Structures are given as structure tokens and as C-alpha cells.
Amino acid sequence: MTPEALTALIDATWPAKSMTDVAGWTIREGAGGGSRVSAATATPTAKINERGQAEASMRALGQRPLFMVRHGEDALDAALEADGYAIKDPVTYYTAPTATLAAERPPAVTCFQVWPPLATQAEIWDAGGVDDARLAVMARAAGPKTCVLGRIHDTPAGTAFAAIHDGTAMLHAIETAHAFRRNGLARHMIRALAFWAQDHEAAQIALLVTKANVGANALYTSLGMTPVGGYHYRIHPEA
Structure with a gap:
């Protein structure tokens, strides 16, 4: 790309x-x-x-x-x-064919597609730094879009957002509540969104992650996603 x-x-x-x-x-x-x-x-x-x-x-x-x-x-x-x-x-920009990620469905009653986001999802996002201004970004997306609510032991535990443009489903704001991390929920939510993308004829899944997020980079690689580029910012030295 x-x-x-x-x-x-x-x-x-x-x-x-x-x-x-x-x-x-x-x-x-x-x-x-x-x-x-x-x-x-x-x-x-x-x-x-x-x-x-x-x-x-x-x-x-x-x-x-x-x-x-x-x-x-x-x-x-x-x-x-x-x-x-x-x-x-x-x-880093990661991508994979949708079929690669939509090969295995998450366990039953683990992930639910929701739009607009529920209050419990907003709370999970807010705890992870995804505040109301970022929820407003999601609301502005004009193409096909959805979010997923992830659950562990019948408890809301994670959330993620996706939108489609030109045949690619871009995943954003993948967040698992701190108490429920290391249980594979992010993996399940990504797969759930891949099945949604497949239903909407998106051939590719993509996402962005900071290079400093070692755990997330390892997860996306383990899912079969490929790093194919990226960018960085340059910020002015004076506020």
C-alpha cells in the first residue's frame, strides 16, 4: 500500500x-x-x-x-x-487477508457485534485512554462500521472498533480491561471483526500499532498479520 x-x-x-x-x-x-x-x-x-x-x-x-x-x-x-x-x-501498519483471520470463530458468547457502542464499552475504552473525543471519531466514520464487545465469564471485558474503506477493514481502539488481560480476548475480538469484514466483502484486515507496544506487535504477528510499512510523527518542540 x-x-x-x-x-x-x-x-x-x-x-x-x-x-x-x-x-x-x-x-x-x-x-x-x-x-x-x-x-x-x-x-x-x-x-x-x-x-x-x-x-x-x-x-x-x-x-x-x-x-x-x-x-x-x-x-x-x-x-x-x-x-x-x-x-x-x-x-507499524499490519495487514492480512480477511480469510486468514476469519478461519476460526471465537468461542460462543465471547464476542458480540454492537452499534452504537454500549455504555459499558465506553467505560472500558475510557479506562484505556479512548475518551469521548475518540468516540466522536468513530461516530464520524461514514462507511460500514461496527464495534465488538468482548466478554469473559459473562463480564464485559473488552471492546474494539472497525470500519471499511475501499475493500479494507481497518481495526482501531482494541482495548481489553486491565483485569482481563492475558486471556486471549484481543485475539477473539480481532477474529470476530474479521468475520464481520468478510460478511461485508472486505478482502483485507488492517490495523496500526505503536512500535513500543511489544505485546500487541507479537499478537498481530502470531495471528498471521504482516508488517508492511508505517509512519511516525514529528512534533514541534514548543507547546
């Missing part, structure tokens, strides 16, 4: 409140929804050493200047580093 296609997938399945073009840069209004919906990206007309208007636009939105640096954007990365921008949250 090209960097531009990956960005389009993110924008469709985890959308910013608004996007505008400013002097060749795509400016995202995140509305508190995190880096993914707040970072600026370069378009083909962007001049990497002329970022003043982009930075001013982000500040006007109440956002600290933040740029997503995708695979192959080495010149942009070097220019931002020279201006004191620090690396933030390197991310």
Missing part, C-alpha cells in the same frame, strides 16, 4: 473533524481525538521548507504543530528534525 493510500484509509475509517488544504499541506482538525486525526500531511504540491502557513493553521485550531512522516518522506523528516521537531510514536 502506498503512503497516500494508507493515509486515505486512515482518513476514511478514523476521520478528523475537518480537513483543509493549506499551501499544499492537509490540515486536520482533531477536536481532541489524538495524533492520528490532528497531524498534517504533505500533498504533492507541498514545499517542505515552507511550512509556516501549515503551522499557523494548526495553532489556530488550538493544536501544537504535528506532522505525519510516511515511508519515503526522508526529506521532510530531515527538515523537521533540523527545525527541532521530535519523533513521536513510530507506528
Whole structure:
């Protein structure tokens, strides 16, 4: 997948409140929804050493200047580093054929598809840092979408969100409550969403995870997902 296609997938399945073009840069209004919906990206007309208007636009939105640096954007990365921008949250993009993940159904009464999310899911997400602003991101996604409620011993224990764009189901906000981790629930929720994706004719499953999340990276690899790229952010040194 090209960097531009990956960005389009993110924008469709985890959308910013608004996007505008400013002097060749795509400016995202995140509305508190995190880096993914707040970072600026370069378009083909962007001049990497002329970022003043982009930075001013982000500040006007109440956002600290933040740029997503995708695979192959080495010149942009070097220019931002020279201006004191620090690396933030390197991310790996994983993908797999839907059929690979939809090969084995989760145990009975473990995972339930729900939309809109239930209050108990919102509580699980909130405890993991997925707050109301990120729930608003999910609500903005326009394509086919769903979330799954994971249960252990008849107790709500996990939740995850998925949306489809251009034949790919993108998984976001996979969260297991702390007391129920290491029970395989994340694996079950991913498989449940894969069956949902298969029903909606999505040929690929994809997700993003920070490189620092060692456990999640190991899980996705064990499921047969392949790392095929990624990006990192560069954040302005001054708030």
C-alpha cells in the first residue's frame, strides 16, 4: 500500500473533524481525538521548507504543530528534525487477508457485534485512554462500521472498533480491561471483526500499532498479520 493510500484509509475509517488544504499541506482538525486525526500531511504540491502557513493553521485550531512522516518522506523528516521537531510514536501498519483471520470463530458468547457502542464499552475504552473525543471519531466514520464487545465469564471485558474503506477493514481502539488481560480476548475480538469484514466483502484486515507496544506487535504477528510499512510523527518542540 502506498503512503497516500494508507493515509486515505486512515482518513476514511478514523476521520478528523475537518480537513483543509493549506499551501499544499492537509490540515486536520482533531477536536481532541489524538495524533492520528490532528497531524498534517504533505500533498504533492507541498514545499517542505515552507511550512509556516501549515503551522499557523494548526495553532489556530488550538493544536501544537504535528506532522505525519510516511515511508519515503526522508526529506521532510530531515527538515523537521533540523527545525527541532521530535519523533513521536513510530507506528507499524499490519495487514492480512480477511480469510486468514476469519478461519476460526471465537468461542460462543465471547464476542458480540454492537452499534452504537454500549455504555459499558465506553467505560472500558475510557479506562484505556479512548475518551469521548475518540468516540466522536468513530461516530464520524461514514462507511460500514461496527464495534465488538468482548466478554469473559459473562463480564464485559473488552471492546474494539472497525470500519471499511475501499475493500479494507481497518481495526482501531482494541482495548481489553486491565483485569482481563492475558486471556486471549484481543485475539477473539480481532477474529470476530474479521468475520464481520468478510460478511461485508472486505478482502483485507488492517490495523496500526505503536512500535513500543511489544505485546500487541507479537499478537498481530502470531495471528498471521504482516508488517508492511508505517509512519511516525514529528512534533514541534514548543507547546
